[in-house]
Amino acid sequence: MKDPIIQLTGLTKNYGKITAVDKLDLHIYPGEIFGLLGPNGAGKTTSILMMLGLTEPTAGTAYVCGYDATRNPIAVKRKVGYLPDNVGFYPDMTALENLCFVAELNGLTKSYAQASAKDMLHVVGLEREMHKKTGAFSRGMKQRLGLAEVLIKAPEVAILDEPTLGIDPKGVDEFLELIKQLSREHSLTVLLSSHHLHQVQRVCDRVGIFVGGKLLIEGSIESLAHNLQQQQGVSTVITLEQPSIDRAAIEQALNVLPGIRKLVIAGQSIELITDSNTTAAAVRILVNIGADIVSVSRNDYQLDDIYNTFFENSITTNSVYEKSNGLFKRYQ
Amino acid sequence: MKNLTVYSKDINKQPSIPMQVLVRKEIAAHIRSWRFIILILLIVLTFGASLYVSSIGLKDAVSNMRDPDQSFLYLKLLTTTDNSIPPFHIFLNFLAPLLGIALGFDAVNAEYNNGTLTRLLAQPIYRDNLLFAKFLAPLVVVGTLFIALVLLMIGGGLLGTGVRIEPQELLRILGFTLITVLYVAFWLSLSILLSIRFRQPATSALTAIGIWLFFTVFFPILVNLAIRPFLPNPNYISEQEYIGYNELILNLLRISPSQLYTDATTTLLMPSVRSLGPIAMEQMVGAIPSPLSFRESFLMVWPQISGLTAAMMICFAWSYYIFMRREIRS
Numbered sequence: 300m301k302d303p304i305i306q307l308t309g310l311t312k313n314y315g316k317i318t319a320v321d322k323l324d325l326h327i328y329p330g331e332i333f334g335l336l337g338p339n340g341a342g343k344t345t346s347i348l349m350m351l352g353l354t355e356p357t358a359g360t361a362y363v364c365g366y367d368a369t370r371n372p373i374a375v376k377r378k379v380g381y382l383p384d385n386v387g388f389y390p391d392m393t394a395l396e397n398l399c400f401v402a403e404l405n406g407l408t409k410s411y412a413q414a415s416a417k418d419m420l421h422v423v424g425l426e427r428e429m430h431k432k433t434g435a436f437s438r439g440m441k442q443r444l445g446l447a448e449v450l451i452k453a454p455e456v457a458i459l460d461e462p463t464l465g466i467d468p469k470g471v472d473e474f475l476e477l478i479k480q481l482s483r484e485h486s487l488t489v490l491l492s493s494h495h496l497h498q499v500q501r502v503c504d505r506v507g508i509f510v511g512g513k514l515l516i517e518g519s520i521e522s523l524a525h526n527l528q529q530q531q532g533v534s535t536v537i538t539l540e541q542p543s544i545d546r547a548a549i550e551q552a553l554n555v556l557p558g559i560r561k562l563v564i565a566g567q568s569i570e571l572i573t574d575s576n577t578t579a580a581a582v583r584i585l586v587n588i589g590a591d592i593v594s595v596s597r598n599d600y601q602l603d604d605i606y607n608t609f610f611e612n613s614i615t616t617n618s619v620y621e622k623s624n625g626l627f628k629r630y631q
Numbered sequence: 632m633k634n635l636t637v638y639s640k641d642i643n644k645q646p647s648i649p650m651q652v653l654v655r656k657e658i659a660a661h662i663r664s665w666r667f668i669i670l671i672l673l674i675v676l677t678f679g680a681s682l683y684v685s686s687i688g689l690k691d692a693v694s695n696m697r698d699p700d701q702s703f704l705y706l707k708l709l710t711t712t713d714n715s716i717p718p719f720h721i722f723l724n725f726l727a728p729l730l731g732i733a734l735g736f737d738a739v740n741a742e743y744n745n746g747t748l749t750r751l752l753a754q755p756i757y758r759d760n761l762l763f764a765k766f767l768a769p770l771v772v773v774g775t776l777f778i779a780l781v782l783l784m785i786g787g788g789l790l791g792t793g794v795r796i797e798p799q800e801l802l803r804i805l806g807f808t809l810i811t812v813l814y815v816a817f818w819l820s821l822s823i824l825l826s827i828r829f830r831q832p833a834t835s836a837l838t839a840i841g842i843w844l845f846f847t848v849f850f851p852i853l854v855n856l857a858i859r860p861f862l863p864n865p866n867y868i869s870e871q872e873y874i875g876y877n878e879l880i881l882n883l884l885r886i887s888p889s890q891l892y893t894d895a896t897t898t899l900l901m902p903s904v905r906s907l908g909p910i911a912m913e914q915m916v917g918a919i920p921s922p923l924s925f926r927e928s929f930l931m932v933w934p935q936i937s938g939l940t941a942a943m944m945i946c947f948a949w950s951y952y953i954f955m956r957r958e959i960r961s
Contacts (some may be wrong), residue, residue, distance in 0.1 A: 344960060351753055353959055373755045381753035387746025391663060403652040404754040412647075448750070 304329045304456060304488050305350060309359035312345050312512075319345040321512035322359065327490060329455075332482050334503035335492040342512040343492040344384060347458055350490075351381055364455055377405070380449030384461040384492075386441055390434030394425060394444055397433055398451060405452040412451075419447040423477065438465040442474060450481065456488045463498050475502045527608060532560045532572040534598040535581055539567045540591035552588050556580060567593075649756040650764065657768030666733055671776065674726060678780055681719040685711040686791070699903040699920045705788055705800045709807070710900050720896040723811055724889050725847055731818025732839040734769035737832035738823045739954065744830070749959055762954055765823055766816075766947065773815050777808045799902075799925045806899045806929065813939050814892045818843070820946035827954050846887040854883045874908075881908055885935075888942055895935040898928050907931070 303326035310323040320342040327333045335343050348354040350361045352372025361368040364378040388397045395416055402412035420426050423443040428436070433444065442462060449457050459478070463471045479502045482489045493499045499506070500520060507517035516523065546564050553562060558574030571581055578597045585592060661667050685692075685708050692711045695701050712718045739762075742748040752758060781804050785796060821842065825835035858880055865873055884890045898904045902922030923931070 348960065353749070353752055373757065376753060376755040379753075381750075383746065383749040383753070385746045386750060388750075389660070389747060390745070391660065400652065400656050401750075401754060403647045404649050404751075404756055406647060406649075406755075408647055445750075452754075 301328050303327055304364060305490065306362040307346070307350070307359070308362075310346065310349055310356050310361055311358040312342070312349060312354065313357045318512050320349070320356075323509075323512075323514055325507060325514060325517070327488060329488050330482070330486045331504045332479065332489040332491060332502055334499040334506040335490060335509055336494065336496055336499065336506050337492075337509035338494055341509045343509055344460055346509075347381070347460055347490070347492060350458065351376060351379060377452070378455045380452055380454035380457045382442070382445040382449050382457070382459045382462055384464060386445040388433035388436070388441065388444060391432060393430050393432055394420060394436070395429045397444065398447055401448050402451045407451075415451055416447075419451045420444075422450065422481075423447045424473075439467065439470040439474075442466060442470075446474070446477070454487065456490065457482075458490045458492075460492050461494070462491065463493060463495055471498050475499070478502060529574075532574055533576050533578070535571045535573070535578045536596050536598075537569045537571070537581065537585065537592060538594045539569070539585075540593050541567065548588060549585070549590065552584050553581060555584070649754075650760050653756070653760060653764035654768045654771070657764050658772055661734060661769060661772050667772070670730055670733055674730070674776070675780070677722045677726060678719055678784075680716055681712065681722060682708065682784060682787075684713055684716055685709070685718065688713050689792075699922050700901055703797065703800050703803075703902060703922070704792060704794045705785060705796050706803060706900050706902070708784060708788055709804070720807065720811075720900055721893070723814075723896075724893055725843075727811055727815045727892070728818040728843045728847075728889070730773060731769075731815040732822045732836065732843060734773070735765070735819040735822035736826055736836040736839050738765040739826045740830055740832050740835060741826075743959075744832070752959055758955055759951065762823070762951060766820060769819055770812060770816055774808075774812045777811055781805075781808055802925045803899050803902070803928070806925075807896055810892065810895045810899065810932075810936060810939070813936065813943065814888065817888055817939055817943040817946065820943050820950065824946050824950035824953075827950050827957065846889050850887045851884060854880060858883070878908055885938070888939060891935040891938050895932040895939070898932045898935075902928060904928070905931075 305325065305327040307323050307325040310320055310325075311318070312320040323342075323346055335346070337343050345354060349356045350363050350368050352361075352368040352375055355369060363375045366374040366378075368375045388394075389400075392400070395413075398416035398419060399409070399412045402416055403409060407415060417426075417429070420429050423446050425440060425443050425447065428440060433441065436444065442465075446459075446462070449459070457478075462478070463474060466474060475498065478489060478491070481487060491499055491503060496506075503520065505517060505519050506523070508515045508523075516526075518526075549564060549569065550562060553559070553569070553571065556571075556573060556577045558577070559571070560574065561570070561572040563570040569585075571577075576597070578595065582592060582595055688711045689704070689707060692698070692707045693701055693704055700706065709720065710718045716722075739748070742751065751761065785801070785804070788794070789796065818839070822835065822839045825838050826832070829835040829838065858876075862876060863872075868876075885894070894907050898907065902925075903920065905918070905923055
């Protein structure tokens with residue numbers, strides 16, 4: 300396996316008594332798109348700022364592109380493009396001027412900066428707004444310009460903090476598609492932070508769920524869903540036309556299914572929770588004993604459920620957070 | 632997109648220096664801003680008005696044989712007035728702080744509020760580069776403005792009167808410009824400090840204006856009030872003590888940067904000023920009422936120049952200290 304391009308070890312940040320980031324260990328490998336997911340105030344931005352050397356960690360180290368971000372932030376910032384969550388531009392300068400300014404700060408000569416800025420504006424689809432002042436830009440346009448600015452320094456790693464915030468759904472789709480495409484074309488490593496799991500679901504290779512300063516779980520979305528399934532079981536709800544057959548007979552017939560956890564028969568509906576996917580088998584059994592099935596629904600664990608399980612209940616109070624933390628330990 | 636790598640290779644060829652880029656951008660932003668245009672207009676107008684008044688009274692001033700400075704035409708041009716409006720250097724005493732404050736009060740907090748600060752600091756530049764650029768760029772602009780103004784004045788004077796300028800006069804006028812820029816620099820660094828300290832530009836602007844008003848209006852009154860209860864009746868004290876008290880009041884007044892500026896510019900622009908405090912009769916005996924040389928005038932105001940520089944340095948060092956440790960997010 301390749302060496303990680305971002306390597307965080309025991310990264311901790313305290314603001315007074317409050318711990319914003321608590322012993323974060325994270326490895327991100329070259330070329331992957333990693334989604335850092337968590338509710339607001341989970342410490343995502345703080346972690347990102349520490350990776351860029353913009354905030355000093357209380358403890359732990361952050362190595363990015365082989366450099367210690369705390370000791371050698373300039374070297375890191377040369378290789379990393381960063382799109383902050385509330386990105387802003389100088390309102391009196393045009394998009395092109397703003398972009399050229401950043402390009403020159405990164406060491407490009409004036410003429411190259413111009414040419415490359417124009418290219419980038421084409422890439423992000425702002426070529427028609429090139430000479431417009433950024434004061435008149437909409438949120439989505441600013442995000443696009445921010446992405447152009449990240450790309451203009453030809454980074455190895457792009458860190459995007461809440462890139463989809465405040466963009467309309469269509470814009471989000473386009474934006475994420477653009478990020479994905481750029482990452483694939485230039486083998487760019489992307490670290491994406493967001494609290495919108497549905498949006499980043501499509502583009503991320505791996506996600507980490509970050510709550511209360513701790514990384515609770517990381518892995519691909521499939522494996523997270525699989526884990527959750529292991530934990531919660533697969534639930535199948537079958538509705539019959541009428542209670543034509545004896546309850547006991549159904550119960551007896553279905554009990555042969557492997558790994559059955561729970562079986563509830565209430566009127567016409569049968570709810571079944573099993574370790575693995577047995578929906579088809581259950582339907583076959585029921586048909587064989589002569590039941591008339593009207594509908595079958597299987598609960599697949601999607602990101603929605605991951606979202607609900609992992610952090611919707613952990614943002615309210617500390618005690619709730621402690622509890623859920625115990626729950627998550629079992630996953631890992 | 633396909634030539635991303637081409638551009639990155641160019642980085643090593645002929646790199647732009649981040650500091651230069653920052654200063655250039657700051658200068659451009661200042662020159663284009665309405666705020667600066669209005670200030671320039673204000674300064675050019677006062678300059679023009681005081682020059683107009685002095686050029687009317689110039690003939691009298693130059694032919695006044697009892698004035699030891701009468702041969703310095705160009706210095707007269709800057710200082711003569713018929714008392715309808717103050718001369719230019721007195722005007723600057725309260726315009727220069729305004730200039731410094733206007734150019735610096737939102738230096739850092741505007742970047743912060745616009746969301747440009749994080750973006751800027753995520754570029755490969757050092758944090759202090761930004762602060763230096765914020766400080767240097769306005770000074771370059773202000774310096775250019777004042778040098779242009781005095782050179783225009785000298786040129787106009789040459790054309791109008793045909794009198795050649797003494798090297799000493801040129802040095803004194805350039806010294807005056809330098810001290811003015813230094814004075815602006817002090818107020819600039821103070822307002823940059825406030826712009827780091829306060830998140831709202833309005834707060835930092837008001838605080839800076841408050842400090843300015845305090846020093847120009849209330850400080851002399853305050854010194855007077857503070858000293859008067861301790862001051863014995865002048866009729867019952869010796870001359871020595873009287874002079875001592877006078878010195879004390881003057882020294883207290885010199886805590887105010889505007890007093891330092893007035894002292895320094897008056898001495899430089901009026902070569903016959905030989906003391907900034909009271910002089911005893913014994914000291915005056917035998918003194919020929921003649922102008923001092925540039926070097927002597929300069930030595931006399933050296934403490935004032937050092938004082939202004941020190942005040943500026945303290946403000947800048949303080950802002951440096953708090954800016955370097957500041958968390959860049961809310």
